[in-house]
Amino acid sequence: MAALGRAALLLAFGLVAYALVAGSYAAWKRRRRLALSAQNALLAAFPATLLASVVLWIALARRDLTFQYVAQHTSHSLPLGYALSAFWGGQEGSLLLWLLILTGYAALAVWLNRRSRELVAWAVPVLGLVATFFAFMLAFVSSPFVTAPAPADGAGMVPSLQNPYMLAHPPMLYLGYVGLTVPYAFAMGALLSRRTDERWIVITRRWTLAAWTFLGIGQLLGAHWAYVEIGWGGYYAWDPVENAALMPWLAVTAFLHSVMIQEKRGMLKVWNMVLVALAFGLSLFGTFLTRSGVVNSVHSFSKSPIGGWFLGFIAVMVVFSVALIYLRLPLLKAKTKLESLVSREATFLYNNLLLVALCLTILWGVVYPILSQAVRGETRSVSKPYYDFFLHTFGLPLLLLMGLGPLVAWRRASLRALGKTFIVPAVAALVTGVALLALGFGSSVPGLLAYTFSAFVAAAIVLEFVRGTQARRAVAGEGWWRAFAMLVARNRRRYGGYIVHAAIVMLAIGIAGSSAYQTVREQALRPGQSMEVAGYTLTYRGLTQTQEANAQAVRATVDVTRGGSHVTTLHPGKNDYPVEQQTSNEVSIYHDPRNLGDLFTIADQVPSKPGGPFYLKVLVKPLVNLIWLAGFIFVGGSVIAMWPDAVEQRRLAAQYEPGAIVA
Amino acid sequence: MVALSVAAALAVFLVYTAVAGGGTPQISPSTLAGHKGDVLIVGAVVGPVTGDAHGKGLRFLLKDVQGHSAARVPISYTGSVPDLFKVGRHIVVEGTLRNGTFVAKPDTLVTKCPSKYAPATSKT
Numbered sequence: 001m002a003a004l005g006r007a008a009l010l011l012a013f014g015l016v017a018y019a020l021v022a023g024s025y026a027a028w029k030r031r032r033r034l035a036l037s038a039q040n041a042l043l044a045a046f047p048a049t050l051l052a053s054v055v056l057w058i059a060l061a062r063r064d065l066t067f068q069y070v071a072q073h074t075s076h077s078l079p080l081g082y083a084l085s086a087f088w089g090g091q092e093g094s095l096l097l098w099l100l101i102l103t104g105y106a107a108l109a110v111w112l113n114r115r116s117r118e119l120v121a122w123a124v125p126v127l128g129l130v131a132t133f134f135a136f137m138l139a140f141v142s143s144p145f146v147t148a149p150a151p152a153d154g155a156g157m158v159p160s161l162q163n164p165y166m167l168a169h170p171p172m173l174y175l176g177y178v179g180l181t182v183p184y185a186f187a188m189g190a191l192l193s194r195r196t197d198e199r200w201i202v203i204t205r206r207w208t209l210a211a212w213t214f215l216g217i218g219q220l221l222g223a224h225w226a227y228v229e230i231g232w233g234g235y236y237a238w239d240p241v242e243n244a245a246l247m248p249w250l251a252v253t254a255f256l257h258s259v260m261i262q263e264k265r266g267m268l269k270v271w272n273m274v275l276v277a278l279a280f281g282l283s284l285f286g287t288f289l290t291r292s293g294v295v296n297s298v299h300s301f302s303k304s305p306i307g308g309w310f311l312g313f314i315a316v317m318v319v320f321s322v323a324l325i326y327l328r329l330p331l332l333k334a335k336t337k338l339e340s341l342v343s344r345e346a347t348f349l350y351n352n353l354l355l356v357a358l359c360l361t362i363l364w365g366v367v368y369p370i371l372s373q374a375v376r377g378e379t380r381s382v383s384k385p386y387y388d389f390f391l392h393t394f395g396l397p398l399l400l401l402m403g404l405g406p407l408v409a410w411r412r413a414s415l416r417a418l419g420k421t422f423i424v425p426a427v428a429a430l431v432t433g434v435a436l437l438a439l440g441f442g443s444s445v446p447g448l449l450a451y452t453f454s455a456f457v458a459a460a461i462v463l464e465f466v467r468g469t470q471a472r473r474a475v476a477g478e479g480w481w482r483a484f485a486m487l488v489a490r491n492r493r494r495y496g497g498y499i500v501h502a503a504i505v506m507l508a509i510g511i512a513g514s515s516a517y518q519t520v521r522e523q524a525l526r527p528g529q530s531m532e533v534a535g536y537t538l539t540y541r542g543l544t545q546t547q548e549a550n551a552q553a554v555r556a557t558v559d560v561t562r563g564g565s566h567v568t569t570l571h572p573g574k575n576d577y578p579v580e581q582q583t584s585n586e587v588s589i590y591h592d593p594r595n596l597g598d599l600f601t602i603a604d605q606v607p608s609k610p611g612g613p614f615y616l617k618v619l620v621k622p623l624v625n626l627i628w629l630a631g632f633i634f635v636g637g638s639v640i641a642m643w644p645d646a647v648e649q650r651r652l653a654a655q656y657e658p659g660a661i662v663a
Numbered sequence: 664m665v666a667l668s669v670a671a672a673l674a675v676f677l678v679y680t681a682v683a684g685g686g687t688p689q690i691s692p693s694t695l696a697g698h699k700g701d702v703l704i705v706g707a708v709v710g711p712v713t714g715d716a717h718g719k720g721l722r723f724l725l726k727d728v729q730g731h732s733a734a735r736v737p738i739s740y741t742g743s744v745p746d747l748f749k750v751g752r753h754i755v756v757e758g759t760l761r762n763g764t765f766v767a768k769p770d771t772l773v774t775k776c777p778s779k780y781a782p783a784t785s786k787t
Contacts, residue, residue, distance in 0.1 A: 232743070368686055380686035381703060522743075524717060574746070583746045604743050605717060615717050617743065 002067060005055035005145040011046035012099065013135035015041045019128030027121040027192065035121045039110055045131060046103040053100050056093060056144050060086055065150035066478050069093060075156035075579050077550045082162050085637050088170040088614050089161060091306065092144035097171065098287065099134040101178040106131065107208075109182045113203050123189035130181050133313045142306050159551070159577045159584040165225035172218030173245055176277050177283040179211025180248060183255075186281035187273055196269065196331045201259045208259075208276075212252045213638040219245050231585030233520070233600050233619040235627070238387040240366045244286030247359050247366075251279040253354035257348050264410065265345060266335030270325065271330065273353070276304075277321035278356075278539070282363075284314050340412040347405040351398060358394040362387065391595055392446045396453060399508055403457030428459035447516030454505045454512075458552075461498050461505075468495070470567040488640065494650075496641025503637055506630035513597070513623030523602060524613035534620040536599055537561045538570075543606065543614070553576040553586070554606055556614060560590060560599065572603040572616070596629075597622035687757065692725045693732035695760060703757050704765060709735060710750040716741055725765070728753055737763065742770035 023038030025031070056069070065071040073086035073093075087093045107126040113120055138144070190200035197451050222242070223235040236242055241268035255275040258268050288310040325332075338345055363575070365382045372380040407421040433448065439634035441448050465484070468491075472483040488495040523531040525540035532538075541557040555573035559566065570588040590599040598621045605615035690698055693704045706725035714722040720739040729732065740756060748754065753775045758767035 106769070231746070369689060372686065379689040381689050382686040416725075585746050602743075 001055055001059060001064065003146045003403050005059075005266070006139075006143065007051045008048050008052035008055065009135065009143070009145070012045045012052065013132070013139045015045040016103070016128050016131035016135050019045070020132050021128075023121070023125035023128055027125060032117075033163065034201040035117075035124070038128070039114070039120065039124050042103075042110060042128055042131070043107045043545050045135075046100075046107040048435075048612075049096070049100045049103045049135075052138075052145075053087075053096055056087060056096060057084060060084055063154065066147050067144075067357075068146045068148050069144045071148070071154045072149055073155070073157060073375045075154040075550075076577060078154075078157055078162075079549070081167060082157055085161075085170075086157060086168045086176070089157060089166075090144075092138070092142050094170070094174075095134060095138050095142060095306075096144055097174050098178055099138060101174055102127075102131050102134060102181060105179060106185075107180055109186075109204075109207060113186075115197065116203060118195050119186060119189045119203070120208060121189075122192040123185045126185040126188045127181065130185070130317075133309075137306060137309060141309060146639055153579070156444070156577070159575060159580055159582050160229050162250055162550075163225060163229045165221050165229070169221040169225055172214050172221055173348065174218075174581070176211050176213075176215025176218050176245075177248065179207060179214060180252065180276075182207040182211070183276050186550040187276045188321065188324060189333075191273065191328045192329060194328070194522050195327065198266075199261050201272070201399055205259070206250060208256060209638060210643050211637060212249065212256060213642075214640075215249045215252070216634055217244060217631060219249065220628070220634075224628055225639070227344065227483060227624075228587065228589065229584075231587045231602050233587075233602065233617070233621070235514075235624075238365070238384055241290050243362050243366050244282075244289045247362055248279045249281040250274055250359040250362075251282055254352045255279060257355075258352050261348050264593050265557060267338065267345065268349075269332040269334060270329065273325045274639045275352075277318075277325070278359075281314065281318055282359075284310070284317065288314060322415070342408065342413045342415070344405065344408050344410040344413075345410050347401055351405065354394045354398045354401070358390060358398070361390040361394070378405050396446065396449050399450065399453045399505075400456060403453070403460040406501075407497065408410065408462055412647060414587060424463055425456045425459035429453065429456035429509060431455075441517070444512075444516035447512045450508050450512035452518075454509050457501065457505050459501050464498055465495070474602050490647075492643050492645055493641050496637045496639070496643075499637030499640060500634055501637075503630040503634035506626045508627075510596075510623050510626030510630060514621040514627070516663070517623075518621045520618070522615060522617040524615050526611065531616065531618070533599075533618045535562055536618075536620070540614055540616060540617060543573075544578065547640040550579065552575045554603075555586070556606075556616070557605055558588070558601060558616065570599070573603040574603055574606055591625060595622050596625040598624050672715050689755075690733075691727045692736040693727050693730070693734035695734075695736055695765070698760060701757065701759055703755055704736065704738075705755050706736070706753070708748070708752050710752055712750065714739075715756065716744045723750075724753070736760075736765050736769060738765045740767040740772055742767075743774065744774060745774045747774040 019038045019042040022041070024036055026034035026038055056067075058064075059067045059070050060074060061080065063070060063074055063076055063078075063083060069090060069092050070086070073089045074083045078086075088097050104648060110120055110124060110127070113123075177356045183200075186200040190196050219242070222245070226237075227233075228237040252275075255272065258272055258275060258286065261268050262272055288307065323507075331627045338349070340346065365386055369379045369381045372378060403425055404422075407418070407425070409417065427451050429500060433452035436448055436451055436489050441451065465487070468487045469480065469484045473480065476483065476486070519534040521533045525531065527540060530537050530539035537560070539559045539561070541559060544555050544557065546553045546555070553573060553575050557573040558570045558572065560568050560570060568590045570590060571586040573586050575584050575586055576582075585602060588601050590601075591597075592599060598619075600619040600621060602619075603614070603619040604617040605613075607614055687701055687703050688698065689703045689705055692704065695702070695704060704725060705728065707722040707728050709726050712721065712723040714720050718741075720741045721744065722737065722739055724735040725738050726732070726736075738756065738758075740758075755773045755775070756765075756767045758765050760766075762786040
């Protein structure tokens, strides 16, 4: 079995290395048949990698402990689902997942666009280059198929990873990270083949959008996992590993906006190249961060030798990208100039600068410990206040821009027209702001600003939908619902985008509510005693112990009342895992439908002897459920924006490639 | 225009780093001596662990994660204790050195879980 896995990986390495070498030579010398053969090698690398993956999955399912990887990450008592998820629970498996997704994506992207020959001829070796690195790591440096005499039982899985979210969170993130390779490869392909028109953007728009959506969903799943599983009542802690996923997401958000300017107005060509390279570089850097242990993190990874390889590869890719963009600068001249600082293009530009500024300040925070160690000889780190400061400084204007942008005309907007379009959202924002101030929400200025801006954006989005629907009704004579549905269906990219904006507004409201206006209290309770938090009364009744499949569970019984009437009974507690020799907090949460908030209870300390004090920590987090709801709307909007549009494709095909279909 | 905006962003940044003093130092137990003010201390827990984190404070010693330094720093901590906290575990905690004891700020103790991604036994 292990030999089969190793052979499949070697084969995959050979195929992608061939795609890199033969593909580059063929594209350079314009050898059509050699280019095709390189392309086929890249396509064949996917089944080879899939075979290696299947071998690992079978070994995990059978708990074949002769595989070191299986012995280190599973145990006989571990349920099957979690045993299979151990595929991405460790370093070697994660690298294999990277390569599996990369070769899958590469095969699909190359095959769908095989008619765009010049672009694909160069995209193949670029994809081959990235795949070669990962295949090399897997085949020669960090193989998941190392065997050893089987121990009696495996080391098991960290208890906090034994959660359904961990089945989905890492693959989602990887689908996002790896997906960024496709737009990068086509962008570099465009530069190498000197076809620097907008075609690479058109080809990869959906790839970028899909990668961005996966990355967003992956992060939300991770945040929700941290929230329900880790047991500290938060969902984001500015940890380097969390930032590692946020940074490329921010860069791609900027990219998705700035490519629209290039498509419409032929500007920002260099900037887009830089952004796509930045996003790809950050996705590599993110993988490096989570694997190298170079930065101190809660997630803490023991130092591993693959760090150096990764750093080297990132350096190669950065030098390659920068050099290539520099060499092709003459081809990337803008067709037009910015006409006015008050125009749609200008607001997109501001949004880009803010997003990139936020992204780079986070990057600075992440690498600060390394840099200060190198410069001052002392490791210094920045924490929450640093990140919060920049989230407020750059994030709040970004939120407001999201409402302003869509209302401003392209090219040049007159102040009078602006006044007219802004009046409704501005009034909505002012009324909201004053009302919240009167209700005592002034306790947090960033929170109040976030809510006021959110009202502005929400009103602007509703206004856009109403205007569009009215126009359709007037022109086509349709009913309200039909006009609305047709409006979205005919302009999927635009209105899908607005729906994503609405999701971001919900996210902002949820984050502001649950962080700026949360209440935290902790108290020692004996059976029968109660505590009061934000209108709730919690009464501790006692403890119960139960034996679960692979853990010993202790649960408290806590009755919750509000205004004298019973609301719910919560059971916070702890699990003790004997195989892994660890305990884990098992929080208990009540979702309050009145304010979409949570009553979050943590068993902070369980009494060691009966009758001792039970330390109960309670967090009341208003509106926190909007964050998770926003995730669904985010996906909905993205899917609408991504959905294939026959009309659009015919138009683009005619524009960029007469006589062929652009996928 | 672009240059101006970037410059503005950089200015904000510099103002911030000037105001905030550029981060909290991260210290290992062997290099703690002489550090006044707020620091993060990173180390491995040495027993015995005594006291009560919800009462007068949890007490334990901290040693360097790497190297063979004999330095042991006594820690006094109150607040939530993470599940993974135990002797031998690597932790990070924020606080100040007072009369030879490192007095931690409440609820700043973070444990690190070395087994999550790359197991210590891995020889790859």
